[in-house]
Structure formats: structure tokens, C-alpha cells
Amino acid sequence: MVHKEYNDKRDFSKTPEPQGSDASATGSHRFVIQRHRARKLHYDLRLEIDGTLKSWAVPKGPSMNPNDKRLSVRTEDHPLKYLHFHGTIPKGNYGAGEMGIWDSGNFDIDTTENDLGALQQFQKGNLKLLMHGQKIKGRFALVRTGEHGGKESWLLIKKKDAFSTDLFYDAEALVEPSQQPSKKYSKEIAPGQIVQPMLAGSAKEIFNDPEWIYELKWDGYRVLAHISNKGVLLQSRNGIRLNGKFPELARDLENLEHDTILDGEVTVLDENGVSRFGELQNWPDTKGTLRFYVFDMLYLNGHGMLDLSLLDRKSLIPDVIEGLHLTQYCDHIVGMGSALFDKAIGEGMEGVMAKTADSNYVPGARTEKWLKIKSVESEDALICGYTDSTTGGAAFGSLILGKSDGEKLKYIGNCGSGFSEAYRTELLETFGRYRTKENPFGKKLALKGRKPNWMAPVLECEVNYSERTKNGLLRNPVFKRLFNAPEISKATTGTRILKSETGSGSREIIKIDGLDVSISNLEKMYWPTSGYTKYDLIDYYLQVSDTMVPYLRNRPQSLHRHPNGILEESFFQKDNENVPEWMQTVTIHSKSSERDIDYLLCQNTASLIYMANLGCIEIHPWNSSTTDLDRPDYGIIDLDPPQGMDFKNVVKVALTVHQVLKEADIEGYCKTSGAKGLHVYLPMGGNYRYEEVRNFIKLICYFVQQRIPDITTMERRIKNREGKIYLDFLQNRKGQTVAAPYSVRPVEGAQVSAPLHWGEVEYGLGASHFTIKNMAQRLAKEGDLFAPVLEAGIDMGTALESLENMED
Template identity: 25%
Template sequence: MADLLDTYRRKRDFSRTPEPAGGTGDDSDRPRFVVQRHRASSLHYDLRFEIEGVLVSWAVPKGPTLDPEVRRLAMHVEDHPVEYLHFEGVIPSGEYGGGDVIVWDTGTWEPVRTKDPGRAVRDGELHAEVHGQKLRGRLVLVRTKEDGGKESWMLLHKHDDHAVEGWDPEDHPRSVLSGRTNDEVAEDPDRTWSSGADAAEAEQLLVPDPLPAEAIDALADLGKSGTWEVHGRSLKVTNLDKVLFPGDPPVTKRELLAYTARIAPVVLPYVEGRALNLHRYPDGADAKGFWHKARPDHAPDWVGAWDNPAADPGETSTYVVADEPAALVWAANFGALEWHPWTSRTDEPDEPTYALVDIDPGEGTGWDEVLTLARLHRTALEHLGVTARAKVTGSRGIQIWIPVVAGYTFDDTRAWVEKLSRTVGKVVPELVSWKWEVKARGGKARLDFTQNAINKTLVAPYSPRPRAGAPVSVPISWSELDDPDLRPDRWTIRTVLDRIAERGDPFRALLGSAQELPEIT
């Protein structure tokens, strides 16, 4: 087994290249694949399948496609270590394969027509059912020529439900991990590997550094109230042992503040520079909550503020703006169990930066039906070449965020999302109602495009929800819509931090990915 990587290692100087030296390992229960867009001496795509403890690899000059009428040349190259699955960065000039690399797609796969994919490769024909964020359906690799140790193969996509005629990989240029293009990686290769480190420690994820343990220990050492030094601010915290979320054991305010302090740096890019609507439950999630939009006079000076010039008499005129992590901790201490940022920024309040799809289940809507609607939106967005990400709500539904360039109005985004969702709704009319009144929907789901309006908000990524166990609204990758264990309230404030430490933040792909919305015909 160790010999499988000899060729890979001989070609590389690991004192210079950030690529992982890696090793062989056991096959995963759900084997993975990756496609890397690699600009070396020439642009090509590297297609790699996890087989027999390594990544069996092909270089595909024109890239894989969903178009079943297209045949691609694929050159069989040396096996790579499994740690290469998430390699993204710049290989130095002069090194083998020198150039920039992004993770263009990744996911899981299943061998078809064989229980021994290694043998299938050696025999010259591999059939693979792939479950990626861009590539889905049946891929087939067939060896066509052997010449002096070099193997030419043909890559094609079968005619199946995932086939898309005319589909071009170059229309989808961004990394599914970081949301960056090859140009952006070349300019700032901040997702790097530490060669020689253990696989679990090698990858540096694109999430902020964790809060020092000393800060959490200091909170634990306080009595029922006190002053807590957190994120460089002094914050007076109160009623720390009050139960805010029922559960076994129940979640106290102390635990909520500890979670908020840890998650705030991750949440910050999605709330900073935006007015914040707070859903307050000062007596806990079991009691009635209320919306609080006005920044209170007693808020510390360092909690940001925005005066809304368009506020009518009697409307909220000054909002909280969380421009630093400590401001979210203050909001949680203020009894805000949910955080809802505006879709627009305070510098251009009439211009949304996201278009929003809200899959709102009805009384008769099952989770499988919610997933069906989300997958149909995924297919439609991929077909349109639109960068978007979904998140489970922590309650019953799924929401999809689509970053847009400056200049759109809320009327624009609302009309576009309405057209998108009505197109999806036509596929499964038995699941969807367009009635405004809940009672008139007959228990069906609503695809709520009306959330695309000024001062209408959806819950922030990683915000808690006011329910037993403190569930959290969590971003997911597109491929996770096919995870049989996915549930809308799968993660809580006690479990989501481990997920982020392991997988990073899927919504990071939205940052820097503002795009024009294509016409929907």
C-alpha cells in the first residue's frame, strides 16, 4: 500500500510545496471525490476518487461536464494522498505542477457495476455515481490507449436525471470550499497545508481563530452576575444561572453567552454593517418573546448604532449594528435569543446584498418534502450558474442565500426569487401553495419570496432558535441535502462548534461572490 504514493512523493520537494506528503489509509464508509481546477503550465481539472486508501487521479484538460453528449480526454496520473481532498493554494513556480489550485468540487461517490473499484480501474473501466456540489449523477471513465506507461482515458456523463446539455465547467469557476477563484487564491493563498502534520491538523480552515479558553473559564468562574472581559471589552453580565432553553440538561444564560462569544467571530461577516433586529426572550424560550429593534440608551458606547433616515414617526429610528464580536455577546446578554440582520447594509439600505429563498413548510409538509423543494432549487441554481448556499433554520425549514452585486432594488430581488420559486413550484404543485393566509394554504409549503423587502429579515447563520435544546440555524453544503441524517434542528449550541472545527463554514463561499442575477426564461 505504501508504494502507491512513491511516484507522487518523488516528484515533490515538501520543504517548498504546501502540498501534503500524506499517507495511505483505510477506505471511508462513504468514499469521497474531489475535482481541483489547476492552473499549471496549462489549465486543467484534476479528478480524484478515493480508492484503496489513496486518491486515484486523472487530469482532464477541458474539465468534467454534465453534458451527456460530450466526451472528455482524461490522462491517468499518479495516485495522490487522501489529504489532498481539500488542498487549495499555490504550488511554487519551479515545483512539479507549479500554479494555483482550487477545490472546484467535492463530495461522495459510489462505485457502480463493481464492488472492487480498484480492480475496475486496473481493468480500464470505472462507473461512478457522484454526489458533489456541482457534479452529480453517473460518470464513466474508460481507458482508450496505453503508451509507454501513459494512459489515455475517456470521461463522459451518462444520460440521467442530472445531465444538462451544454453544461460548461468554466461557467462555474469558484471553489466550493472558500468561494474563491483561481485568481483570488493566487493573490492570497490563505488556505494552506502544513506538510508533515497529522491529517486532522494539517488543514487551516477559513474560519477565525477560536476564542481563548481563558475567556470561557473566566465566565465559568463568575457568580450569578459580574463583569466579563470578552473580545477586548468589559461587559456586565447578569442572571447567569437563569434557564433560557428547556432541555436535559437545560441551557442557562451562562452557556448561551459562552456559545455566543465563541461563534461571534464566525457570524460577524454576515451581520457587520447591517441593522440588527433582535428577538428577545428575557424570561427564556418557554415564555413569550418579542421583537426589539431600537438600540437601547443603556447599550455600551462600543455597540454600533445606525440612524435610519427613512424612519416614519413612531418607527424605530436607531438600530443596533454589531460591528464587532462583543456586540453579539452584549445582545445575547440583553435577552436576544435570535439575531436577524437586514439584507441590505446601512450605507445603502435600499440595496439588498442577498436574494433570499425561504422554504416555509406548512402544517402538512414533511421534512422529505422540504428537502425535495430545496433540491429542486439547488438544481435550478446550478443550471443558472448562480452561487448560493442553503442553511437549515433550526426549526422546520430551509433558507437559501444568494449574494448579489450592488445596484439591485428589493423589487428586483423579490421578482427574481418569485420567478425562480414559481418555476420550482410548477414541478411539484402538490407541495406548494401561493396563498398568503396560512389557513388558506391547506397545510402546503410556501416559497416565501416576500422576504425580499427592506427591514424583512431571516435568522442569521449560527443564531440560536428559541426552542428546547437551543437548536441553531446552520449553513450546509449543497451535498448535505442528500445526507439521510440531515434534520432542520440537527445542531445545537452544544454541537455546532465541533462541526465548524471539523468542516469550516459553508457560507464562506458567499463572501466575495456577489453576482448578477441571470434572466430566468
Template identity: 40%
Template sequence: MRSTNTKKKSADPKALPGGLSRKQQSILQKNGFAVTPATRFPKTVKPMLATLVDSPPGGNGWLYEVKWDGYRAVALCNHQQVNLISRNNKSFNDKFYPVYEALVQLDKNAVIDGEICVLNENGIAHFGALQNWRSEADGELAYYIFDLLWYEGRDLTGLPLTGRRALLEALIPPTGIIRYSESFDASPAKLLAATKKMGMEGIMAKKADSPYIQDRSRDWLKIKTNKRHEVVIGGFTNNEGSPKPFSSLLVGVYENGALHYTGKIGTGFNARQQKEMMEIFRKLIIKKCPFTETPDVNQPSRFRPNPPMATATWLKPELVCEVSYAEITGDGVMRHPSFEGMRTDKPAKTVTAEQPLETADILPGKKREKMVRLTKPVGKHSRKSLLNPSEATQVKQVNHHLLKFSNLGKKFWPTEGYTKRDMLNYYYQVAPFIIPYLLNRPQSLNRFPNGINGKSFYQKDITAVAPEWVKQFPYRTSEGEDKNYLVVEDEASLLWMANLGAIEMNPWNSTVQQPDNPDWCLIDLDPDKGNTFQQVIQTAQVVRQVLENLGVKSYPKTSGSTGIHIYIPLGAKYTYDQCQLFGKLIATAAHEQLPAFTSIERMTRNRKGCIYIDYLQNRPKATLAAPYSLRPKPGATVSMPLHWDEVRKGLKMTDFTIKNALERIKSEGDLFKPVLGRGVNLERLLKKFPVQI
């Protein structure tokens, strides 16, 4: 390990780091921490590498771990100054930002070795998913840590592995994105069989008493369940008449400084990957073949006696990818290779032919047998970000549609610093809750392409701008023009709309299936400048009491601006005329109890500075901010459903914002869910009023 202090001196045997529990201090003392040499915080670390063998070792004195299918990563953690680096010293801080942020929160003075993975719901790591990972929406990241090299001013590399791991386990929380890679006291043969059955890459065998050596060592062994290898890309082919960017990759490995051809890879990549790879390839095209011998890309085989005519394009041998294959033939060429993913963590010059050694030649023996649980299932997690924090333009697949998100760093709320990226991530995370109130409803877009302080405009017609897959609902203008509303069907259409700068979501009260029958009746409490929010609260409480006297349950939410919205479920059983009449009766009854500062006058000049109890929103094509919608207001407020006992003195619009809304929803659930329920019996209710329908 490199250090800024070349002199190592013995530490005070009694000196232990402060702030630890008695148990942690005991583990440190027991495992020799106090007698390790004192050194300054290292600038970088070259990780210890394992030797590939063909079968598990036997004998005692070995620890067995899962071989995680990911990127090797060393975390240099100087408390909250963290540098997460690859095995070739490239930064992973931005690329795998959730791991970096978790290490910052961990706040340790330590150097940790581990593997970054993307896990499926069963806890199985998959390298292809990791290679395509751009944000938390692409999969569940985990940083499996298995070694502690330095801690609180002391170099631990000379301690036995068991001691280092005991210290490491004591320092790491039991849950979270940073996970301790457990070792198993089990039959290595059965362990390997279990990993193969579960679709894992293999196992690691490590000598329990091994020091940490910054080089390849036979104290650490890797045993794979299938044949996989890194290879260097030296070119690609194009088959005659093929519409694909390329047909196959031409790859090889280095031997004595020369690149030897090992085959061509024609499967394992999708159209999107090919397109992205070609963008990189174009910058590396060369005229001369980089392999020691020029491959015959049109060579017939037993199964393809007449292959399509192909042309080869050569590349500077700088790119590394991982490949799985059936076997290596006698002339060193892979059989049935398949692309697994690009490797940005390994320099091309280090990729050599890695032949498994005979384990019996290293360490013969046998170990007692016991099966174990290998992985911890990921389980169901709440949604995290769709878009990563660094790239200004990102393309994501949502509901099988490719969406291009642009200008992501633009400040949509300049005072608070919230960006377009923050807005889109919010709508992705809140989608399961907001979509029920948008689903199959025409939308009126309120667009703020330059944020809340920029010019805004309303847009109903999306005929000329929407992609083919976006659902539309026709309407005719007063001038006789045929146009189309946007209709939300899923997350993709929600995010496409938000990407246009539509900060708030404004759906109809009815769906395209029953456009003349609203799902709810609503009362919109809209204060004037002279009103206090306490008066709005008082008005809402009176509206609630009027409804409760009729035996009707109602559901309030903040508007996210200055008012409060109150919804009554109707179940799409009545017309807009019936709905509006009911709303008018409720508004009138509430106004009669609060005549001093409320009004039901439609004309602003006739309200005389009073709170408008608006029932006229119950009309065809009218829209209102949906539950959980952001609002283009200072603070990035959210229209948040409330418990009625929260509608009291002290409630503020700024209580619910883009920063805390999701935590609130996780805690309280969807309070507005009954609004989409069966609904009230309007005929029976209207009989209680003097006006009849």
C-alpha cells in the first residue's frame, strides 16, 4: 500500500480509536489492531488479485466466499472525503454515486476492498446489468466488502485475513447498500454446485491466515462455475446487407506484448448497446490489423459452410469486454462466445490468457461439508432515481419506450437549486401514487421549459409533437380544427410530458372511457390576497362539517399554492351538471356559515377580497393539480393529500415539497385512494336540499 509516510513505527499498544462500543474495541484488541504499524492515509491502493484454478481446494485453513460478478472497487474513506476507485485507479465516485454517497454517510477512516454489483430480487449479481447501469432505476446496487486494509492510522495488510475481516464486520451496519461479504464454513464442492445452480459466477477460496499482498497471489483462489474471460476488442465486422451497426466483434488477448486473436463474438448485445458501442468505435478506427495474424472473417465452418460475406474494420486495441464461452479450441479460439458487457475497470494491456491451474498442484486436501445460504434477497424497495446526477442528457427505457431526457442540469427552482433532473426523478419515484389520478385522463400541459421564473404557457394540443406511442384524445376547436389532448397511460407518458417542462399535472375530472361522468366532485378553496391561510383552514373545516352532516366522507389536499382542495368520490355515476349542482349546494351551505370572508361569486371583482369557494371546477374539460403533483411555486411545493386532523392551525403549504413528499407518502400511504372508490349516492343526498334534480 502506498503511503505519504515511508517510515513505519509501532503504535502505542494501548491506543484504540475513540467513539467505539466496548464490543468493537474488544474485537480490535483481540485481532491485533493495536500492534499494527502507524501510517498516514494512503493515496491509492493496488488490490490483491486471485489465481484462477479449476476446482476448489481441500484441507483446513480456507475461507470461502461468493465470487461477486461485478467491478472490483477500493474505497479510500477519510471520513466524509471518499474516493472510490477501480482496480486500475479510475474513479467510480460519479458512475456509482449511490455507493459513494453511502460511504460518505458511513463516515469511517478506513480503506476497504470490495466488489460493486447490481443484484436481482434474489440477490444474484449480474455483470450485464452492472455494465448497463446508469441510475438507480437500472437496478439495485450493492457494494460487497470483504477486506479492511487500513483503519484509523494503521496499516492492517500484515494481519491475517480472519483478523482483518473481524474488524471489518464490526464496523459495517447490518443493512444498507454496503454489505459484508460473508464467508462460509461449507464443502467447497457443494458451495460451487450451489452457486452454479443459482446462476452465480463462482466462489473465492482464501487462506485464513493470509496477509494482504498488492499483487496476484495463490493465497486467494477463484473457481468459476462457467468459462468467462476478459478480451480486448481489435475490430468489428459488417455482414453484407445487414442493417445492424456491426455484426460481430473481433477480439483477442495479449501475450508478450502482442495481441493474439481469440475469436469473434456475434451474440449477447442488443441494438441499443450496439449503437452506443459504435459511437465509441468510430473514434478508434485504424487501417492496420492490430492482431498478430489477420483473422479470416469469412472462414466457413461445419455449421455455416456458406457464411454471409463480411468486411472487417480495425480498431485501436484499447477497449475491453467480458465474454462467456463453451471452451477454448486447440488453436486458442473460443467456441460459442457471447458478449457479457464492456469492462471499463481494466486496462487493455493487462488482459492476458488466464488458464486455470490444477488445484491439486497447489493444495490437495479435503474439508468438512455443510450447505449454507449464499445470498441475501434484495426484496422490494421503494423507487429510487431514474436519472443519474452527472449526465446532462440521458436516454432511458421506460415501459419499452426509449425516452431522451435533456437539459437535466437546468435550474427549475433557482432559489432552492432544484433542477429539471430533480423534477423528473420525483415523478418517476411518485409514479405509482400519482398515475391512478392521471390514468386515461386528458391532460392540459402547463409548460415551464426554463423553470418557474421563465416564460410559461398552456398547451392542450400535442398532435404535432407527441411520438406515435403516446395515447391521444381528439377534440375540435371553436374554429373547427381537429386536435388532440395527451392521455396518460403509464410512466412513459407521464415522464414524456414532464420532460417538456410540464411541472404540474392537470388531469380532467373524468376519463376518456366516460368523458361526461366525473369520478369526483371537488371544492376548490381559493383565497384572495387579503385572506389568511388560517381562514382557508377554517373554511375547509366548515365544508367538511357540511358534508359530514349529510353522512358524506370527504378528502382534503393542499393545492400546493395558496388554497385547499376537497374531493368527494362519485364513481363516475353522474353527469357534470349533477356534480356541479351538488358542489354548488355544498359551497352555498359553507358560505352561509362564513359570510364575512367567503364568497361563491364567480367574478373576481364581486368577491370583495373573500375566499372563493369554487364549485365551477366541476365542469367538462376543467383541470386541477392532481394529488402528489409538483407546483411551479417557490419551494417546489406538492399538492399533498391530508388527514382531516392535519387541517388545523399551523398547517403550511411549504410543509410538503419535492424534498420530503416521498417520505411522507411512504409513511402515510395513499390517503386519496377512496376518491377513486364507489362514490356517494347523489340522488339520495340531493333530496335533503330544497333544490331537486
């Protein structure tokens, strides 16, 4: 029986869970994500594959942020009836606790990389998914990485697409209030730290209520403005920096004398004061007046305000922004929703926002305490394809729209108006990533002779329409926006550079993440013996950037530049003054230099390629981030052998480190340095100061040195090391850096600092095994082995007790 393991764990006379039976293939690909408040709160992902539910426990829950690689532990197969199960599993039963459905829907298998079906991809340990849920949408990868506590360990990874976000993502923020205990957020917020905005539900009709306030609904871009002594950051709802698009607004906000986070809508007004979204999209090449209407404030001068009532938060805004020109207060009225709605519609606006006066601010949550009420009918629709232009003069004719209807996809009409020809061309480029040969509706549509080009139903858009036909089709639909459109329409992340594009000595501009990045001298020889050029370096970093950037983001960078290759003179650079407008920096005071230093922050692929073009072969981030520069996210044991020592000795020391950590119940993660040594990282989670981490690492090194004193030393002076491997614990100082995971090193062969399975740390391992020519393929096969390093840190107190017991 397929579900024997499932049944053996349960007594069905004592649990309401459905009993398992033989697999029964339905041909469907359904999924459910259940929030399971058992001994430890976690989420259960279940995918319908080959007549059963393949299941994984996801401790932190799924994420829509591609930078989050969620550990997923494979559990036993569940019966299909579990798709709908929710309720209480009584105490004393396996998995006892509350089980609720967090999200559900259908999924497709993404076959753009191979032609394997769901079962075959599952068996290979590399599932490529297109998810169609209410909360979880778009492209995901589910990749097997090894074992965790005797069970299969996988990683659930969101891929960059129209639904992904760069923001902090917390599945708990989207839990229905009935399932979630009250939660305070105010301690976690500060200017410069990306915040997920609170989102509104919708209502069909306006109402009057004395406990609600009503605001005009501005039709623009949602923007959170961070203002502090570090400057101004304009953040989109998806965490994208908008300073470059609205520099005049950034300058306006620089006049504020307060540290604050403002939430509002950037819009362009016509001569009648009505917001025009189409004009805003083309700003600044458009007519109209730019305005930033502030309707909320999340932080003020050292204090988080999320737990205050909406009226209390709004009452402080006028004084804070007084005297600004482009930045205006979004006023409101109390109780009289109908009056404001009629006035708004009469003046040509979309409608109003209704909000409970006492509502708190819950980042990332879509709540019924905020409602949008519009006069024009609108629909959020899935783009299921597009038709060719009948005249041949346009990029495409119309969009083929669909809507999820239970387990099926329902056709709701075509939309051929609402976009300029330039925007049609941009959309068509985006559509190319989602093309498919299969009709997602499973039946022929009445398209009046127009040729369809089918797409996986992943991209979502908003359209306005006048009414519905009897068949449920939209009448006179007009395209309004592609969700995340300001960022998606110009994104070209992952652009590969062709050698023929630039010659020796030339300078070109390439688009990465929608940003202009200057590159030059691609043919310059960086590794003469190996024959690798600057082109090879930049091409490598483009391939691995999605995996590498999370280890760099928000961390000051110490630039080690080799502008003429590894055989010529190199130099370190910390201070950076003349950088592109989109490049972020952080100012840190240097006591030794008695001045402020502007360090680069590598926030995205464009930033990484900018650094590589400067000749930064190796990438050196701080161990701590701008969230708290005094508290590192990890500790490092650097195993530094003397020149010429057999690498098998380094392996022996690393295995001894691993044994000490295992005995102390500490999880460590090993990588090659990329040169002649190995690095072992310990997750710290930003919970301890540098001095505490350094002393802890020193203690571990002490235990290692005691066990193999013949080949290890903790002596700092090179002349006193006697040809032994140096256990370097001093890398754990503020501002000290080592090569980042996946960083290239300026040594012959273009070796890379490669994360390892502990099973790979064995005799025969060599520092030259991983290079810019094979690392991308290894990543595709193994996934990111270092992901847990950036997750929750160890409990140092418990670990110290274990180490003390070892000493006894």
C-alpha cells in the first residue's frame, strides 16, 4: 500500500485525518499548504503527483522572495483527501495540534529546462513548478540537497518573476486573524530596512460608518520613503529603489529634519488635479505635476509606530512634512464615505479608501480593515496568452485573459487596448519567458480567427471594464497595469554579454535589473596562463548572481581591485564617492582614519557586475549588515595552511573542526577559500556582538588545537607557526573580511570559493576543483549549500555548556 507509512503513524479511531489507500491518479496537479501548529509551528507543502500527495515540512513557511531558500524536510506521502483537511489533531496523536489551510490551488510542471514530467522531476530531486494559488504564485524550484535528521532535505526556492518580491517575507503575516495570535511588530523597523506595505482588501459599495475614515484613492505608485542621516530611500512595494525614477522627490524629502518612514502614493496630476497613472508610467517624459501623498507614518525619530492607531499615526504627519513642496498630506474625513465617494467620482477619480480609525499597521498583510472602493469595475486576470496583430503593425493584438474557477481556468475575454506601442513591445519581451505550446484552457476558444500564442497562466494584470456579458466575458476591457509593472517592464536580469558586442578598449552600457551598467575592456587578460579574460569574470558573476547576492546584500564591501589582472599590481579600496546614482553606499566612521568612509553595498546583480567591471575579482563583504553593524550574522574559522603544505592536512583539520562541532551539537558549514585553505562558517543570526563571536570561535579553535597540536597552531606571528595550519579566529572582527561564498579568487585557474557537503571534505579534495568554468553547473545540480548560514543562529549559551562538558 502506497500510504503504509502514513497509516502506521496514525490511529484513525482517535484522529480525524483521512485514512490512506492505494494511489489513485486523477491527472490533476493540485497543491495545498497547511499551517500546522504542532509541537513546533511549521507549514506543510503537499503536491499531487502520481495519485498521491508528496509532502514536505517547511519550518519557516514558503516565501515569495527569491533570496529565501526555505529548508523543506520530506515526510511521508499523504492521501489525496488531505488536500481539504483542516482541524484539530488531538493530543497524543502523531502531529497533534491545529491544522489550517494557508493556501491551495493548482500547479503546472515547468518544462522550459527539460521535458520531464512531475514524477520524473521529483525522482531526480529537482522539481520546477508554476504555482497558481491565492498567496503562492509563479515559478518555484524544489531541490533535493541531502539529508536532515535522517530525512531527505530539500530547498523551496522562489524564482524571479512577476510575483516575486525583494522584501522581507513572513508567511505568518498572511495568516487569517482567526488563526493567528496578536503580534507586535514595532521593534523590527528602522529607516533603510525594507518594509512590506500593508495592503487593502476591496468592497463593491461605499458605506458610512463613524468608526471608519475615508481618503481619496490616488492612482499611482505605492512608495515608502525612508529618511535618516544616511539620506533618502524611495522604496517601491516590492523593495525596488526608486530614487533614480523620482530624483526630485528624493531632493524634496532631504529637507526633512526627522528620521522617519512615510507611506504614500506617488502620482502625476493633470490640470484638474486628477491622478493619471499613464502619465506617471512615462515620467519624467510626460506632462503633469508630480506629487507624493502621504497617508501613513511607520517610524519617527527612533520609535516604531506600527502598534499605534491609524488616527494617532496620521495626526503627526502634517507637522513632520510641513514646508515640503512635492510631498503633501493625504487628508481624510470621518464617517461620511458616501459624500467623499460622490465627490471623487464627480471629479474623475477612481474612488476612495476606507480604513478603520483604530487599525494598527501590519506589514505585508492584506486586511479587511483597509478597503478600496472604486467606481469603475476592475478585475485581476491571468494572462494566458496573446494574439498576433491582424494588421502586422503592432507587437501583438490582444491579451487572452483567464480567471481561476475552482480547479479550472475560465476564459473571460480578450483585452486589446490600454497600452502604448512601446509598452506592447516591452510586454512581448516579458511574455517570451512564459510561452508554452499547450492551451491552458484545455479547449478551443472563440477568438474570431485570431492566432493565439499560449502562455503559462502566471503573469497577472488588472483591467477595467464596463460590464460582463451573459457568458461572463468582460465587455470593453482596458489594460490598467501588469502587477509589479514599474519594475518588471524594464527588467533584464540575467542578461548575457556576447563577446562580439564589445571589443578591446571599448565601453558599453548593458541593462541589468533595469539599470544601466557600464562595462569596458572585456578582452583584457586577467588569468594569462589559463587564458581567461575580464569577459569570463563578468560572465561567471552573471550566472551565479542570484545565488551569490544574498551573501552580499546590505554588507559594506571592501573592494580588492585587480584592474590589469592577477599578475599586475592590485589595491584595496573602501571609500567610494563617484558611483552611479543607483548604486547604494553606507557611511561608516573610521577611527583609524578619523573620517567617514562611504562603503559600497552590493544589493543586486547590477551592483555585482559594476564591481566586477572595476576589476574586483574577489568579493569581500563584512560579516555584519547595515541592520546592525556590530553584530555579525556568522562566525568564521579560517584554516590557513603555510605555502606548500599538502591539502590533505587542511582536510584533516577541517574534519576535526566538524567533529568538535558535532560533539557540541553545533551545525557548521564548510567551503573552500578558493585559494589554499578552507573556511568553516557558524550561523550567528546577528544575536551576538563581534567580541562574543570572536571569543566563541577562539574557544572552538582551542579544542581543535588540543586534539591535533602537531599540525595546528593559534600563534599569530607567521615566523612562530613552524609550518603548521593557522586556526585564524581573528577574522571575526568588525570590518574584517574574507572571500564571499562563490567569490572568484585572483589565483591561476580562476578558482572559486565553493560551499561543500561535509561528505566532500575528504582526502583527495583539492583547492583547484572549483572554478569559474564549472561552478554554475555545480550550483544547478547541488543548489545553495550555504543557505542555512543566513538563517537563525546557534544558541551560544547552550553550545558553551556542551563545550564545557567536553572539557570535563
